[in-house]
Amino acid sequence: MIEQGQALPQATLSELTADGMVTHHSDSLFADKKVVLFAVPGAFTPTCSAAHLPGFVTLADKIKAKGVDIIACVSVNDAFVMKAWGEAHNASEIMMLGDGDASFTKALGLEMDTEGFGGIRSQRYAMIVDNGVVTTLLVEAPKTFEVSKAEVVLEKL
Template sequence: MFQNREGQAVPQVSFPVREGNDWKTLTADQLFKGKTVIVFALPGAFTPTCSSTHLPRYNELAPVFKANGVDDIICLSVNDTFVMNAWAEDQKAEKITFLPDGNGDFSEGMGLLVDKNDLGFGKRSWRYSMLVKDGIIDQMFIEPDLPGDPFEVSDADTMLNYINPNAEQPKRVTMITKPGCGHCTRAKNALKVRGYKFEEIELGTNGVSYSTLTAISGQGTTPQIFIDGEHVGGADELESWLGANA
């Protein structure tokens, strides 16, 4: 079993990072002193669960965490700074601080540096999350010591439920569009003006066809908008929904 370090200080290590063409060193004090910080650590940049679920959800909930007193959210992995910078750009996770624990010093200090030689990874961080207040670990969610890469408790929703179980979460908006669609542009602009983030699925990409559109929405026109899994309809129906939920 991994040791829970709640009530203890974070390891006092430094992190060499690359910003543009310059090297910079970040210290633990710079990252944590006088701040409330979430850290979520994972086995590796660009790996499936990390890229599809763990990181995106923390980025999605970042404004909610900020509204509930969190100053920064750090994604930590035993990768070098160039890999972490490339991953940050690929993920477009602008609300997250990507921290390269390249030598594994921080992960080792946390007692969570593990051997992933069977995957050709070498030494990597075990998956976990923690809430740090002024450099002291307030709460930890460590994945169970099971084979593989369990992902059960270090997710963003578990952390948010600990911080504020009644926090209002952002709506999940998905829009199916097609190129050159004026009503799609109108719908996207309506969402942007009101501060809604949305996922856009464009017909003709990744195997998404008109048959897909009809099967999912029962309609043959674009856009078709879904909010929190519920089918709202097209641009006109969206504007009515936005008016009713202003």
């Protein structure tokens, strides 16, 4: 699993924007920026939809006021699902990134096999990334939602 002080791995993430599909390369997406990245096991799932994403939507202005350039949400879903989920939650300040084949999640070492739920998914986590390097990593224990909340991330900034 990636650790604090390590650079993010090379990977691609997809985003469906008003201009069409954009493929982001992790090295350029995180270069020279302070980014809050949080991951969820699945778009439109209960905790993710009721609490995790909405917390970042609510606190986006306060998080960005701490010098954060990008707040991004990643899930092992495709970019079409991520865009629809973001729109359903008025997440216009959040970059909604799809990791459809879980390559980014696996490169981080933060995948989990949910078997009956959907196969390989991401563990729930949040991280603060400064110029491509993880400065804070907050990984949830299975079936919990404590340390990766937007309020916790805001306190860490």
